[in-house]
Amino acid sequence: MLKKLLLFTLAGAAIFTTGILIGHFGIDQKNSTPFPEWVQEIRQDVDENLIENFLAQVDTGQLQENLQVLTRVPHMATTAGDEGTVDFMLKRWQDRDSGLDAAWREDYRVYLSFPDKDKPNNVTVVRGSEVVDYIREKEKVYEPDQSHPDVVQPYAAFGPAGHVQGKLVYANQGKVSDYEQLNRTLGDLNGTIAIVRYGGAGRADKGINAAPFGVVGVLVYTDPYDINDGKLSDVNETYPYSWYLPPSGVERGSYKNNFGDQLTPYLAAKNDTYRIDEKDITGLSPIPIQPIGFEDAMKFICELDGLEAPESWQGSFPCKYNYGGPGFKNTSRLKDCDVKLDVYNKAGLRDSANVMGVIWGSVEPGKWRPRRTLIFGSWGAEEFGLIGSTEYAEEYISKLSQRTVAYINVDISVFGNALLHKSSRASASPVAQDVIFTAAKQVKIPGSDTMSVYSNWMRHSNRTSPTHGVIPSVGYLTGAGSDYAAFMHYLGISSMDISYTYDRSKTRARIYPAYHTAYDTFSYVSKFIDPGFTSHQAVARTAGNVLLRLADSVLLPFKCGDYAETLEQYLGVALENFEADLKDNSVSMEPLKEAVKSFRAACTSLEQSISSSDFINNSPLKARKINDQLMLLDRAFLNPLAFPEKYGYRHVVWTSRSSGVPTFPGLADAASRAKTSGLKQDWAEAYKHLSIITQAISGAAHTLAEAHAGL
Amino acid sequence: MLKKLLLFTLAGAAIFTTGILIGHFGIDQKNSTPFPEWVQEIRQDVDENLIENFLAQVDTGQLQENLQVLTRVPHMATTAGDEGTVDFMLKRWQDRDSGLDAAWREDYRVYLSFPDKDKPNNVTVVRGSEVVDYIREKEKVYEPDQSHPDVVQPYAAFGPAGHVQGKLVYANQGKVSDYEQLNRTLGDLNGTIAIVRYGGAGRADKGINAAPFGVVGVLVYTDPYDINDGKLSDVNETYPYSWYLPPSGVERGSYKNNFGDQLTPYLAAKNDTYRIDEKDITGLSPIPIQPIGFEDAMKFICELDGLEAPESWQGSFPCKYNYGGPGFKNTSRLKDCDVKLDVYNKAGLRDSANVMGVIWGSVEPGKWRPRRTLIFGSWGAEEFGLIGSTEYAEEYISKLSQRTVAYINVDISVFGNALLHKSSRASASPVAQDVIFTAAKQVKIPGSDTMSVYSNWMRHSNRTSPTHGVIPSVGYLTGAGSDYAAFMHYLGISSMDISYTYDRSKTRARIYPAYHTAYDTFSYVSKFIDPGFTSHQAVARTAGNVLLRLADSVLLPFKCGDYAETLEQYLGVALENFEADLKDNSVSMEPLKEAVKSFRAACTSLEQSISSSDFINNSPLKARKINDQLMLLDRAFLNPLAFPEKYGYRHVVWTSRSSGVPTFPGLADAASRAKTSGLKQDWAEAYKHLSIITQAISGAAHTLAEAHAGL
Structure with missing residues (x-):
């Protein structure tokens, strides 16, 4: 933070x-x-x-x-x-x-959300009422400015306050698939605390994904594999000797999925603006969550019991990463211990x-x-x-x-x-x-x-x-x-x-x-x-x-041709990945091909008109007309109803995408889901997004075309 | 139609x-x-x-x-x-x-929706299996062109096909309040057929409002009070002797609430466009509905049993309009009869x-x-x-x-x-x-x-x-x-x-x-x-x-001052109707007053700049800039998320309004509802719409202002 x-x-x-x-x-x-x-x-x-x-x-x-x-x-x-x-x-x-x-x-x-200065967030390892271990409260100081009293304690902004304890499990990056795999392996995650590493999923998602499995709290750390090329020691490897993260370093951050102020969605957060109830905020971790340094994370992970986690879950600690029993090995000094999170974050208006x-x-x-x-x-x-x-x-x-x-x-x-x-x-x-x-x-x-x-x-x-x-x-x-x-x-x-x-x-x-x-x-x-x-x-x-x-510039230095190339590239990926399956579901991608073609044609014609015109010695309204077309080109891709579940995303080409297929996001997500589920309603959703992107591209092509709407 | x-x-x-x-x-x-x-x-x-x-x-x-x-x-x-x-x-x-x-x-x-040429819609009055009476199938022909085979039979476009029968009741204009009053009076409307007159509520709403009370079908007619200044007879009063509606005339119409094609919301209805399921269409009558002439309506209404309907429910027929027993008077030849609707409308793609x-x-x-x-x-x-x-x-x-x-x-x-x-x-x-x-x-x-x-x-x-x-x-x-x-x-x-x-x-x-x-x-x-x-x-x-x-015109003949006047007028009505109640609920209308003031100020300054400029002999970009401001002024009032329940309505000043208070529609509807219910959540909704309209007006003022955003 x-x-x-x-x-x-x-x-x-x-x-x-x-x-x-x-x-x-x-x-x-x-x-x-x-x-x-x-x-x-x-x-x-x-x-x-x-x-x-x-x-x-x-x-x-x-x-x-x-x-x-x-x-x-x-x-x-x-x-x-x-x-x-x-x-x-x-x-x-x-x-x-x-x-x-x-x-x-x-x-x-x-x-905004802050930790409580008077009651620092704690992570302890407890056996009954006995505290067996605990994490550092602050990062180690190497230079004076790191000890400034305003250096904020590590915390997960917008993570809820709460006091939870349970047996520890290791959940890789905290993706849905990670928790699913862990749950399959252990049979039951109810009442556990998960430790996960940064990467792979959004910060808040590491908690959001955990809660449905009954996980009650989450610890997040940065694995040296992902940030330090494996370097662990601050004696000669990490900062202050290099740019690598020292063992006590903790990545803070905003643990929320929606951008902007969360109490005033789609309205400016003026003093007098209507605010929704805090309980109606979406995209936050419902369970306490706390970031910690890899020095502390190593102490926990290397003591975990249970089966060995798969290769892709392993990091740079000098031990095998196990799933957790749940909890620690019988041979460990942490044997039978719970991990306990005490989070005192407070959110309010600032x-x-x-x-x-x-x-x-x-x-x-x-x-x-x-x-x-x-x-x-x-x-x-x-x-x-x-x-x-x-x-x-x-x-x-x-x-x-x-x-x-x-x-x-x-x-x-x-x-x-x-x-x-x-x-x-x-x-x-x-x-x-x-x-x-x-x-x-x-x-x-x-x-x-x-x-x-x-x-x-x-x-x-x-x-x-x-x-x-x-x-x-x-x-x-x-x-x-x-x-x-x-x-x-x-x-x-x-x-x-x-x-x-x-x-x-x-x-x-x-x-x-x-x-x-x-x-x-x-x-x-x-x-x-x-x-x-x-x-x-x-x-x-x-x-x-x-x-x-x-x-x-008299004429804006924007090029619709490069936009056309991107659309063509996205089209190619979409065809390769989805055309056959869509066809099996009686949906044709021809209209999308036509739309991309019409965009290219309109752009080519506009570019020809630009290169054959003398804008300096002609009516400035001529350049102005083309500048408006270029300036508003991205606007033509807005559809405020295309992604009702994604806050603030209206651009049908650039909206965030969950699917790994790098193409039009609405289509990619819906068609990928449909390919997995095979459900008719999911294919209908893919069809819907195909129509949305097709008409958006056609609409954008119309804005580039010399001719008026419809001719 | x-x-x-x-x-x-x-x-x-x-x-x-x-x-x-x-x-x-x-x-x-x-x-x-x-x-x-x-x-x-x-x-x-x-x-x-x-x-x-x-x-x-x-x-x-x-x-x-x-x-x-x-x-x-x-x-x-x-x-x-x-x-x-x-x-x-x-x-x-x-x-x-x-x-x-x-x-x-x-x-x-x-x-689109059409009647079935081979199976005309029927309304009959039945006692058991005996048909005691029935309505005209077509309007009376006075001139040859009224008998053209393509004159469509009276029907309610988009009303569902169906076969229902029940005791008749009179429900005035088919507003929610009409059905509520009728239900209070009769105790139970389950299984009844309602007859209502045009006016007061949208065509489809006459059926939509009826269904929750258990009404199974609706007849709609035009009362001579509302259209003919009471004239009833085609012998010397109505068409063909005057412009008034003859007794057999039937007003057809579209019985749907949302404009545009209903299978392709927010998308153009091209051949290949994604279409929603017919069952997912909203804003249609869920029960069969049929328009009839007042000649037929009079035969039914004047025979109705039950208490006399209130004065505001009375029309121009030469009888007292009763609520219905439900059903007809014991002294009537229609005694004990049901009214039966057979509707064969068919909807499909055209x-x-x-x-x-x-x-x-x-x-x-x-x-x-x-x-x-x-x-x-x-x-x-x-x-x-x-x-x-x-x-x-x-x-x-x-x-x-x-x-x-x-x-x-x-x-x-x-x-x-x-x-x-x-x-x-x-x-x-x-x-x-x-x-x-x-x-x-x-x-x-x-x-x-x-x-x-x-x-x-x-x-x-x-x-x-x-x-x-x-x-x-x-x-x-x-x-x-x-x-x-x-x-x-x-x-x-x-x-x-x-x-x-x-x-x-x-x-x-x-x-x-x-x-x-x-x-x-x-x-x-x-x-x-x-x-x-x-x-x-x-x-x-x-x-x-x-x-x-x-x-x-070199400069568009649009005047922001007349817009400002409308906003000021709407503001006055809003203050008069809602300021005290909002204040009781800790919501201030000052920001809205400020927003309207800022709109007026920006407009005045723009108008001064216009009147002191020579647009003919200056750079055309100066006129163009102001023309853009004027052209896009109404656009500044769009908010695609303000009225999620109203199809296609995005303009926060001109959106349709249910409340009788002639002011900003979102605020009027929400605050009127809150005044009636007194519910906290309804006041919160009013506050939300107050913020929406306030920020829309401020935003529009920014587009008129000479200064850039924020200064």
Whole structure:
């Protein structure tokens, strides 16, 4: 919890700097052309010199300094430290020297969960009333800032308070299939406490999946296999000697499935907003749950009785992972013991603030202004489930839906590790792939005068595109991993998430190891993630470059062709996996093929019209018409009724997916379920989702087509 | 059923003529200005000469001829007659001489309900196996076209087939409160057949409301009190001597609550679209239901036993209306008899077509073109519940949502009666009030060279506006009465419904009496509704004038101030009715007051900016920006999750309302319910709807504001 906040401000640091820099151009530039103002203004396309100038001015020293100031004290959402960073950001953005036209706060009253400072959560091992063992209450301190009194005790935010005890069992990653297998093996899980490792299932799901089997509490830990490449010892292997997680490190986090404030679904959480009852919140663990370090987890797991768990359940501890008797071995000092959880978390309403800034689009002469208005946001309470950004999206839904060209997200700017070759990483709506590439080609990687971010990225992660040949891999924004969620999934605003990351072929670490622990500090970043802050610089340059191009281009640099390619790829996967089975159930996929074809045709025709037009010397309404088509393309895929069970997900292409088949999510989930169950009603559901996606794609094609609806 | 279709084509006739005329201007005009094409084009505002020219050319002879051709044979949706009118419209619109650029069909496969030609529905009065009485199977023929074999037998479309019998009871209008009162009085309605009159409740609701009380079948008739000002006799009072309904006339209709095709909710009903099971359709009568003429109804009602029904239940029959014993009086020849319904309706899939036409917006030089593209629609299957228009809206939802400026609906152009002073009638989004007034001021009423449609309208129906003083009353589109429903309620496109109607202070007729009966023919229109077709002409002129202004104005003639006035009026009603009670339940209405204030402030500031700007001689992007704000204003009120129980309703201001309190529908319904029940959960629901409407109005205000989101 605490720690991703630190990295959230890391994001802040990169974008913060970008914002200030871009603002500066507004102060210096002069207009000296002889044209009438409005004609000159509308003909002004992207100024490449301005971009080069911007790139040159992104300064690592400034980045480093900003991060240092912003991370001086822990600043968990709504605490005094958080209020301090809000004030700091606000003052800096309000400073006229920043070049921003204005800055302000957006305040929300949101439902958050904290541990009780006076009654720390406990995990003990008990035999009757005797306490045989217990876990650490806090992480081991290696450097002074880890001992700050505001470093929050490890806890599962939004996990319920409660006092439960029972025999321990090991349930792998806490997926439904894990609990099913464990239940089959043991016959009965009633009254047990499960210990599970991070990964494979969402945090809250580890508790949600457990409860139906009668499990009464859950412990969650990070297995060194998944984060440390097996390293266990802080004497010479882990932090403070490397970026690996030390044995006492605990990943905190938000244990909730729905993004945004949970008491005000689909409404902005203002003071006076209607709130649902706490008991009506969905997507939370119904049973107490607590994260612990792997040092404590090892003590428990290596003593478990019962059959040996399968190979895929084994981790890096120097013992065999057993299922549990339930409970411990007869030969263990923990023999006959229960594990007892005492969780004192308290949830309630707190005030959280976003900081917002603006640079107005061109409405007055005399100096450079972006063609389109830029809004900068530093989101509150991201770690509690993307709350600040979601409430903002809910409050300004109409205006944002009608006018927003794009949303650029920078959360964890740099995942490190400095020693593992790093490269750019981006996930985005396909419509934005091209502008990200353009920007990445123009930025050099740290320490090189010749290698571009683009080339380096392609070297590390690439794919073969039918249209473009080998290109860097751009991910899809299919989940709610960061603050783009409300923009991409709820509002259908073309979004992108840009960062720098380590080479995943060189490590099994599923994220940088100090993530969400007490070790996730400025010093960790400076030492292990990005010494010299050159990767931060590369991210700021790339994201800023994308921003300037989106802001200033006469014609938006969005490409429907890349969207068409994605739809074609998804179609191919869907056909391969589901066409035969659907046919057996009398459902044809021809209409979907036709829809994808019509999308490609409309796009090709639009692209031809674009390439044969002179937009600079023609009525600006011509470019405006096409810009509207491109800007609203992602909006055309919204269907607010397609996924009633998934909070805030409306985009029929990018909604989160449970099925492993990488294609249209509604179809993938429904058809996968139907293939497993064979039930007629499940095939009907698959048919329904086939119609939904087919008509959404046809509808999107209509918006690209020159002709009017229906012709 | 049959008959409103006739009048649907009446609508067709007015708009048909308008379309053709407007098309003609495209053929004649020349451009001879010296300006560069695009500058000249974007500066061209509404041409008042062109409008005058259009008005002069709307010809009553042509209107009459069109209607005559289109109504030559019955043309119920999907029958041969309907296919004939589709072909005719298509050929005429495709004719280059029409001035339209193109015309085409939009085909859907929709779920419709018809009686069985071989087994006509029966209502009989039986004593054991003896048939004591029965109703007419068809309406009495006065003129040859009423005997055409395709005149459909009276039936309740979408009412289930079934065979039921029981004692008769009289249930007034079939509202919930009517059945409750009847049930309280009789103690038990199980196994009864109810007879109810039209009005007060929706057609399907008359059956839906009855079923929970154990009623097994329903007869529906039109009481002469409600339609005929009490006239009963066709010897000298009703048709063929006047416009009144003759005794055997039966109002048919669609007995379904949800608009659009019922097997493809929220999806266009293409051949291959996923369809729900028939059993999952909601909003239909679960029990057999049959409309009958008042001649038959009188025979039954005047023989009913039991207590005398209250005054408000009495109609125009020359007898006291009793509740029913249940059943008939002991002194009656129908004594001890049951009423028996045999309904053979069959529902199934049929092919229905819209006819569409287009005049392209200005993209090429050389002749007049509208600035904005015009699309003309002649909707299929309107009488079965707005099916053609709804499926079209569902199919092209993305494109229509993104680009449509307005929707103008003309259904029943003229309600008559020629002898009762007629005047214009319009219901519209408040944003369109001003342009309707502008058009109405420019059109003269039939038979006068001086009196405008506007002045005549104000004389017959007016209100005092805080802003404008006394003005004609414009209704609100709060229901799904015609094909505007999908555009206004589902897509949030500013809509208007324009017609000419009789003076309601001069008659109790709730609609023109031949509505949906076999007497609703060309000859009836020519004789009683609009001899000389001058009212049709006035409607065509007014609607066409509105259309040209919307199409050609540089700045859209939409006024947010009239929307603000409506919101202020609704706010006043809401405060008066609910503020005290909400306060007693700890809910403040201050946020709603603030929201309405912020809407007014944003609008005033926008209006000032408009009046101080020169849009003709400035960048067209300035006008475009404001046009987008005005065009999308109604869209800002959409909330697809606000009314989960109301199909297709998303507009939080105009959604249908059950409560009698004329204010924001979600709040009105929830707060009225809470006031009645006093239940805490009902007050919570009222609070929820208060937050929904408050945030929708704030959100709409943000879209009008010059400043960006949040400042």
